[in-house]
Amino acid sequence: MIETAGVGAAQDLEIAEICARFGNDRHRMLDILLDVQEARRWISPASMDAIAAAVGLTRIAVEGVASFYSFLSLAPKGRVTIRLCDDIVDRFAGLDAVVAAFAEELGIAPGETSADGAFSLEYTPCIGMCDQVPAAMINEVVAVRLTKARAREIAQRLKAGIAPGEAVLPGFAELGVQERVRAQVENNIRQAGEVLLGPVMQDRGLQAAMAMEPGAIIDAVEASGLRGCGGAGFTTGRKWRFAAGTQADRRIVICNADEGEPGTFKDRVMLTERADLVFEGMTIAARAVGALEGIVYLRGEYRYLLDHLHAVLEERRARGVLGQGFDIRIQLGAGAYVCGEEGALISSCEGLPGEPKTRPPFPVTRGYLGFPTVVNNVETFAHVARLLDQGPGWFHAMGTERSHGTKLFSVSGDCERPGVYELPYGQKVRDLLALAGAEHAAAVQVGGPSGTMIGRDSFDRCLSFDDLATGGAIIVFSSQRNILEIVDYYMSFFVHESCGYCTPCRVGNVFLKKAIEKFRKGQASDEDITYLKELSGTIIETSRCGLGMTSPNPVLSSLENFPLVYAALTRPSKDGVKATFDIQSAIDGARGIAKRRSYIFDKDFSK
Amino acid sequence: MTDPRKARVATVSLAGCFGCHMAILDMDERLIGLMEKVEFDRSPLTDIKTFTRRCDIGIIEGGCCNEENVHTLIEFRKNCDVLIALGQCAIMGGLPAMRNAIMHAAEPLRECLEEAYISGPYLRNMTRLIPNDPVLPLVLDRVYPCSEVVDIDYQIPGCAPSGDIIYSTLATLLDGRFTGFDREDIRFD
Numbered sequence: 073m074i075e076t077a078g079v080g081a082a083q084d085l086e087i088a089e090i091c092a093r094f095g096n097d098r099h100r101m102l103d104i105l106l107d108v109q110e111a112r113r114w115i116s117p118a119s120m121d122a123i124a125a126a127v128g129l130t131r132i133a134v135e136g137v138a139s140f141y142s143f144l145s146l147a148p149k150g151r152v153t154i155r156l157c158d159d160i161v162d163r164f165a166g167l168d169a170v171v172a173a174f175a176e177e178l179g180i181a182p183g184e185t186s187a188d189g190a191f192s193l194e195y196t197p198c199i200g201m202c203d204q205v206p207a208a209m210i211n212e213v214v215a216v217r218l219t220k221a222r223a224r225e226i227a228q229r230l231k232a233g234i235a236p237g238e239a240v241l242p243g244f245a246e247l248g249v250q251e252r253v254r255a256q257v258e259n260n261i262r263q264a265g266e267v268l269l270g271p272v273m274q275d276r277g278l279q280a281a282m283a284m285e286p287g288a289i290i291d292a293v294e295a296s297g298l299r300g301c302g303g304a305g306f307t308t309g310r311k312w313r314f315a316a317g318t319q320a321d322r323r324i325v326i327c328n329a330d331e332g333e334p335g336t337f338k339d340r341v342m343l344t345e346r347a348d349l350v351f352e353g354m355t356i357a358a359r360a361v362g363a364l365e366g367i368v369y370l371r372g373e374y375r376y377l378l379d380h381l382h383a384v385l386e387e388r389r390a391r392g393v394l395g396q397g398f399d400i401r402i403q404l405g406a407g408a409y410v411c412g413e414e415g416a417l418i419s420s421c422e423g424l425p426g427e428p429k430t431r432p433p434f435p436v437t438r439g440y441l442g443f444p445t446v447v448n449n450v451e452t453f454a455h456v457a458r459l460l461d462q463g464p465g466w467f468h469a470m471g472t473e474r475s476h477g478t479k480l481f482s483v484s485g486d487c488e489r490p491g492v493y494e495l496p497y498g499q500k501v502r503d504l505l506a507l508a509g510a511e512h513a514a515a516v517q518v519g520g521p522s523g524t525m526i527g528r529d530s531f532d533r534c535l536s537f538d539d540l541a542t543g544g545a546i547i548v549f550s551s552q553r554n555i556l557e558i559v560d561y562y563m564s565f566f567v568h569e570s571c572g573y574c575t576p577c578r579v580g581n582v583f584l585k586k587a588i589e590k591f592r593k594g595q596a597s598d599e600d601i602t603y604l605k606e607l608s609g610t611i612i613e614t615s616r617c618g619l620g621m622t623s624p625n626p627v628l629s630s631l632e633n634f635p636l637v638y639a640a641l642t643r644p645s646k647d648g649v650k651a652t653f654d655i656q657s658a659i660d661g662a663r664g665i666a667k668r669r670s671y672i673f674d675k676d677f678s679k
Numbered sequence: 680m681t682d683p684r685k686a687r688v689a690t691v692s693l694a695g696c697f698g699c700h701m702a703i704l705d706m707d708e709r710l711i712g713l714m715e716k717v718e719f720d721r722s723p724l725t726d727i728k729t730f731t732r733r734c735d736i737g738i739i740e741g742g743c744c745n746e747e748n749v750h751t752l753i754e755f756r757k758n759c760d761v762l763i764a765l766g767q768c769a770i771m772g773g774l775p776a777m778r779n780a781i782m783h784a785a786e787p788l789r790e791c792l793e794e795a796y797i798s799g800p801y802l803r804n805m806t807r808l809i810p811n812d813p814v815l816p817l818v819l820d821r822v823y824p825c826s827e828v829v830d831i832d833y834q835i836p837g838c839a840p841s842g843d844i845i846y847s848t849l850a851t852l853l854d855g856r857f858t859g860f861d862r863e864d865i866r867f868d
Contacts, residue, residue: 599826648756648830653823659746661788662817665809670817672750 084122091126098127101137101423105144106404113149140425141406143372150185150192152230155209158195159334160561161484165205169220177227197565198334199373202484203260203491210236212375214256253380259341260491263507265478267458269494272349275393277457281356289360293456296464297476302328302449303543314436315444316361322443323363325354328417329450330371332409333520335545338480339450341492343377346454347384353453356460358398361446366400369417372407409569413617414447427571428617451480471497475536483508485548502531510548520545521562522622524629555637559626560588566623577620580611584627591641595652598642686853687734689759690722693748694775694822695741698839699766705842716853730758737762742772743823747816756829764825767838776822788820836865
């Protein structure tokens with residue numbers, strides 16, 4: 073696509089207008105780029121120049137951001153971009169047939185854009201729909217439970233010029249904001265617990281908090297034993313105390329709704345069903361630490377929730393429980409898993425590439441724009457609102473000694489009832505599997521790829537911070553699944569999502585994946601097992617953020633819990649010569665080029 | 680009691696540049712003391728081209744880029760008790776393994792040879808052909824480190840390894856007290 077001078081000048085006006093909408097503020101770079109992407113379907117060099125001029129940055133700084141996020145494109149994308157969720161769960165549920173149907177109807181392969189600029193087809197990692205696979209995003213519209221026939225039908229409607237919403241759900245345009253959300257995506261709440269998904273009284277926690285001194289709120293949260301629900305499990309009250317105790321002019325409360333861990337989708341359900349409760353919790357946190365600004369960092373894949381969340385915020389403002397002092401804005405992400413890491417998330421909110429920050433200083437002392445920042449998970453904020461309503465003792469009484477309250481589990485994969493389960497901490501994996509109709513599971517990935525893969529002998533372990541810690545993802549695999557295919561997939565996920573800052577993570581994960589491929593091809597020896605362990609250790613020890621510190625976990629935990637799978641695929645050397653080295657395949661290409669056989673290794677010559 | 684026999688050492692350069700063999704000479708006068716304990720069998724240093732007897736130590740320079748390298752390496756494994764990979768090419772493939780980066784072509788080897796002999800911009804190849812004399816060994820699909828072809832007992836890192844690290848490794852191996860490398864000996868200058 074060539075921009076002529078005349079068109080270029082007209083476009084500059086549009087871009088200037090977009091930048092002006094965000095106050096020409098460089099910290100809103102991600103918003104600016106998302107709007108330009110939506111208007112133009114790509115971020116052209118000319119657009120980058122125009123943005124750089126408007127916000128007072130260099131072109132390369134703009135390009136640094138634009139090239140970082142996978143939802144921003146430096147080449148023209150189709151007017152309709154179909155992003156197929158390429159999670160392992162989708163693959164096992166028949167993704168290939170769906171891809172083939174789209175590709176055939178649209179005449180393009182994944183990774184391509186049609187010549188007329190109408191369609192792009194691409195793969196994207198987990199979009200948080202693992203309980204209704206295979207799934208895809210069509211622009212911002214989510215299509216779930218795809219089949220070959222349904223994919224064809226949608227593609228044909230799109231080709232006929234029907235808008236994505238209508239193409240996925242006829243009658244979409246007539247639906248209200250909230251109805252659209254529920255029409256696109258199922259909630260699949262299978263077990264409502266006492267705290268979050270059961271009956272909830274609106275704003276009761278906030279009312280209680282308003283009657284308390286900020287210090288007393290923090291005391292209550294600390295007394296409840298609440299720990300962060302995103303995965304790391306840091307004590308929420310302590311985090312708030314640090315932020316409140318740091319001298320500063322501004323403090324910020326951020327809700328981490330960048331639910332990117334494959335297999336996790338509980339925040340999606342919370343934001344659909346309990347958005348009010350989440351915002352209530354943020355408002356309480358703001359009162360506790362003395363913040364006037366709140367940000368919800370919503371992953372780009374959940375763009376379909378944006379209008380709904382704005383409506384809830386607006387309604388809260390109208391009710392007078394928001395916007396009087398403290399207010400919340402929603403920062404949309406753009407498809408980067410690493411932005412779930414709080415440092416990277418803050419970078420992203422600041423309009424930078426989503427790269428983690430060096431710690432210390434921790435965000436609670438120096439976070440967003442250098443101010444003390446509390447970052448908590450969606451679920452954590454909702455817990456806060458509930459425990460202030462019902463009292464910290466009520467919350468503390470649930471769960472186990474070091475893990476209090478309830479936890480949302482996103483169960484997906486080979487089970488009869490995939491969906492969200494709210495259970496007190498301390499449940500056995502076996503019990504959760506029974507609830508989900510997955511008694512015959514052969515392996516369970518607890519906590520997503522960065523968590524632990526366990527086998528049947530570990531199903532009596534408990535889901536809590538004392539034993540199996542998890543941000544909530546429970547992915548079930550039946551005995552028909554190939555463990556190494558799963559590990560291989562998860563490594564390709566981390567290879568894709570590494571931000572590239574630390575070499576051991578950027579390069580090491582590629583080597584880990586290659587080593588796993590070697591096992592899958594039957595070309596590994598027992599030395600490769602040692603290699604996997606040593607390389608994993610190096611990556612964990614030398615990466616600066618949680619991504620690199622956990623990315624070797626699929627390898628390490630499968631080695632630990634399924635050692636025989638690896639052992640079965642290794643081949644010992646014979647007379648000192650590696651059984652895995654195949655001289656015949658190594659010289660086959662040269663035979664073809666030289667048009668002769670080997671004097672050394674072809675039998676006719678050597679015998 | 681008679682003197683113990685001298686240890687027999689064989690060396691070879693596969694896909695290497697002979698730099699590691701030059702590095703062996705960097706042991707300088709320590710070679711004289713070492714030669715009281717060892718004798719060279721098959722080696723470019725003696726010009727003996729086949730094994731005459733079983734050897735105690737085999738030293739390999741370079742990785743495997745063609746079938747003859749593989750054949751020679753397997754011969755070394757069969758005839759040596761201890762096999763040492765000397766230098767980065769033997770350990771990792773080294774400089775020759777740069778061609779392994781041509782991996783996304785339909786026929787990476789053909790692309791590599793064509794660029795080297797036909798299409799490269801700085802070539803003067805009057806025949807316009809890829810060399811294909813029957814005496815030339817067939818080239819492998821990629822360059823393999825020695826450890827992917829045979830079991831390797833020790834790897835001496837460096838490009839080239841220093842005379843010091845080669846000497847200390849050989850001396851301690853011969854005395855049966857090799858425990859690993861000194862950190863300061865592992866360097867690439």
